Amino acid sequence: MNTTHIRAAIVGSTGYGGVELIRLLQSHPYVSVTSVISSSAAGAPIAEGFPHLTEIRTDLLDGVDVELIRGKADVVFLATPHGVSMKLAPEFLAAGLKVIDLSGDYRLKDGEAYRKWYKHEPAAKADVDSAVYGLAEVYGEQVSKTNFVSNPGCFTTTSLLGLYPAVKAGWIDPDSIIIDAKSGVSGAGRGLSLGNHYSEINENFKAYKVNNHQHTPEIEQVLSEAAGRPVVTTFTPHLVPMTRGIMATMYATMTEKRGTEQFMELYRQFYEGRRFVRIRPLGQLPATKEVTGTNYCDIGFSADERTGRITIISVTDNLVKGAAGQAIQNLNLTMGWDESLGLAFTPVYP
Ligand SMILES: NC(=O)C1=CN([C@@H]2O[C@H](COP(=O)(O)OP(=O)(O)OC[C@H]3O[C@@H](n4cnc5c(N)ncnc54)[C@H](OP(=O)(O)O)[C@@H]3O)[C@@H](O)[C@H]2O)C=CC1
Numbered sequence: 001m002n003t004t005h006i007r008a009a010i011v012g013s014t015g016y017g018g019v020e021l022i023r024l025l026q027s028h029p030y031v032s033v034t035s036v037i038s039s040s041a042a043g044a045p046i047a048e049g050f051p052h053l054t055e056i057r058t059d060l061l062d063g064v065d066v067e068l069i070r071g072k073a074d075v076v077f078l079a080t081p082h083g084v085s086m087k088l089a090p091e092f093l094a095a096g097l098k099v100i101d102l103s104g105d106y107r108l109k110d111g112e113a114y115r116k117w118y119k120h121e122p123a124a125k126a127d128v129d130s131a132v133y134g135l136a137e138v139y140g141e142q143v144s145k146t147n148f149v150s151n152p153g154c155f156t157t158t159s160l161l162g163l164y165p166a167v168k169a170g171w172i173d174p175d176s177i178i179i180d181a182k183s184g185v186s187g188a189g190r191g192l193s194l195g196n197h198y199s200e201i202n203e204n205f206k207a208y209k210v211n212n213h214q215h216t217p218e219i220e221q222v223l224s225e226a227a228g229r230p231v232v233t234t235f236t237p238h239l240v241p242m243t244r245g246i247m248a249t250m251y252a253t254m255t256e257k258r259g260t261e262q263f264m265e266l267y268r269q270f271y272e273g274r275r276f277v278r279i280r281p282l283g284q285l286p287a288t289k290e291v292t293g294t295n296y297c298d299i300g301f302s303a304d305e306r307t308g309r310i311t312i313i314s315v316t317d318n319l320v321k322g323a324a325g326q327a328i329q330n331l332n333l334t335m336g337w338d339e340s341l342g343l344a345f346t347p348v349y350p
Pocket residue numbers: 011012013014015016017018037038039040041064078079080081082084102103104152153154186187188189190191318319322323
């Protein structure tokens with residue numbers, strides 16, 4: 001494989017994650033999108049369904065054909081639903097392609113947990129074991145050595161980047177963590193559903209999948225690794241009437257009396273040299289709009305002397321750092337490139 005110019009295929013191209021991958025990869029200096037694959041619209045010009053992609057370098061959507069793709073690409077991004085990725089990934093890996101999967105199929109190392117939370121049979125254990133969990137700022141070293149990345153969930157990325165350093169350092173009691181998270185509607189994908197149409201969402205704010213969301217075991221898996229013992233947590237997702245963005249507001253009991261600035265310093269050191277995590281200055285808390293369209297995760301803190309708890313606020317764009325952006329960041333790491341290649345955007349504002 002030429003290491004300064006590679007060819008990418010995107011499967012699930014008519015979904016939000018797929019379209020975002022196409023958008024972002026247009027600016028990548030070392031990657032050409034050579035195959036844009038769709039199970040539902042093969043043969044159609046991309047710009048027919050997505051006029052904003054009128055000038056992209058690939059014209060027609062291809063069907064899902066491993067042999068065809070093998071001849072046209074070095075890396076394949078699977079922006080497909082769970083249950084579908086596990087059928088495709090082994091074939092692409094066997095064909096010698098690098099695979100970056102955006103679905104939940106390879107995130108949970110415990111097959112029983114996958115069965116319980118996804119209500120679906122898990123992928124083959126050997127494949128699950130071989131996938132590297134791509135939380136780039138935490139597992140970047142492992143990602144740089146693999147050809148098979150399992151990209152984390154959007155809520156998971158936002159929550160874990162805000163919690164991992166404090167749990168790892170033993171500064172918060174992992175059993176006390178509560179994650180209160182809110183997502184824009186694009187997090188639910190492009191498919192139509194009653195709960196996601198305009199009059200259900202507009203001027204509305206609702207909790208869903210309470211104590212029942214599939215990102216709960218994914219968050220617990222990583223926090224358990226950080227804590228060195230099993231951790232369970234309360235995670236409550238909400239849907240807010242905006243298109244993009246996630247905010248996770250997280251509460252935990254501090255193991256010792258510490259101030260906001262000490263937490264800021266801990267996180268600055270942990271994420272030193274990592275471009276996409278921005279620690280906010282004292283007294284400033286991040287808002288979703290401040291990361292829109294970018295791969296940033298912005299984090300702010302407030303330690304409360306009165307209750308002995310720390311409040312950590314973390315924001316991302318669910319389609320970028322929560323999906324397509326982190327997938328490209330992971331590709332960069334697997335190639336030994338600067339992790340920010342093709343992702344150096346300033347947020348859209350207002
Ligand atoms: N939206 C988000 O914020 C995030 C999404 N994810 C995950 O990324 C993946 C893609 O999400 P998203 O783009 O939002 O979802 P969408 O529902 O918007 O798109 C998924 C696409 O997958 C393709 N697809 C569906 N069924 C099949 C099938 N049986 N065989 C092959 N392809 C199929 C379809 O594209 P086509 O018809 O062109 O084949 C569809 O448009 C999912 O696993 C999701 O959970 C992860 C993090 C965040």
